[in-house]
Amino acid sequence: MAAIYSLYIINKSGGLIFHKDYGSAGRMDTNDSLRVASLWHSMHAISQQLSPTVGCSGIELLEADTFDLHCFQSLTGTKFFVVCEPGTQHMEGLLKVIYELYTDYVLKNPFYEMEMPIRCELFDINLSQAIQKDRVALLGR
């Protein structure tokens, strides 16, 4: 059973620029994943408004009945979030690794246009390696 169900990357205006599914039941179609991504973007923003204290930077972890959603927002407003099994550990670390891969293989790619969907082969390859490594590490424990 996969520990990670899917990965989303959304740009600073809430548009989905990358989505990868690692085996969740009942695949979502493209329209649904775009809607879910922009919905998450707004929920993230609203959660900051409802904070009882100053300095809130949005939802980091959402615990649902059947999955956990870990979200990481970069300083530029790009959001990375993974959907994984409840109770999966070390997802913050994985998100940082994915962010690093994004800066290395997407942002440094001269053919990549900012805020546009990611189509970079090297990013795909390294991403699947990172996820695989994470899965192996989970199996080892």
Place this chain on the structure above:
Amino acid sequence: MQFFGGSDISPSPPPPTASGHNAHMMYIFNRSGICLLYREWNRPLHTLNAQQDHKLMFGLLFSLKSLTAKMDPTSADKGNLGVPQLPGQGCSFHSFRTNTYKLSFMETPSGMKIILLTHPRTGDLRESLKYIYNLYVEYVVKNPLYAPGTPIRCDLFNTSLDQYVRSIS
């Protein structure tokens, strides 16, 4: 349970994990989104007026619920995004955490929503919310002067709630 003056609440409250008082505020909404109760213990920041704040909170929970129902990776038939779900239907959520607070959420089968905001490093509060629901049943539902669907004004409920919330960490 005695008929009159019974003060035993079942089940007994979950044991406090640490002493402290780091609850920020609590909301209770009924199934149609009316805020029945709003209690505030520690809230330095107010961004909106009370009514707008309640509306925004209810909207956030409603949308998050439709998001989790749509995202549920374990079921194949998830329906359409944004279609209202009955209480208990579809995949719901029990908490989310930001860097400044943790929101714990419970929905009863009747559609009532109990929301508690605490310090981000608080543990699992699902049992505590169930206990708060029991307090509501004992002190509000069984109060003959309380009309369902109206804001809760029961001193006994408020004091026991304050006392209990102070004991959870």
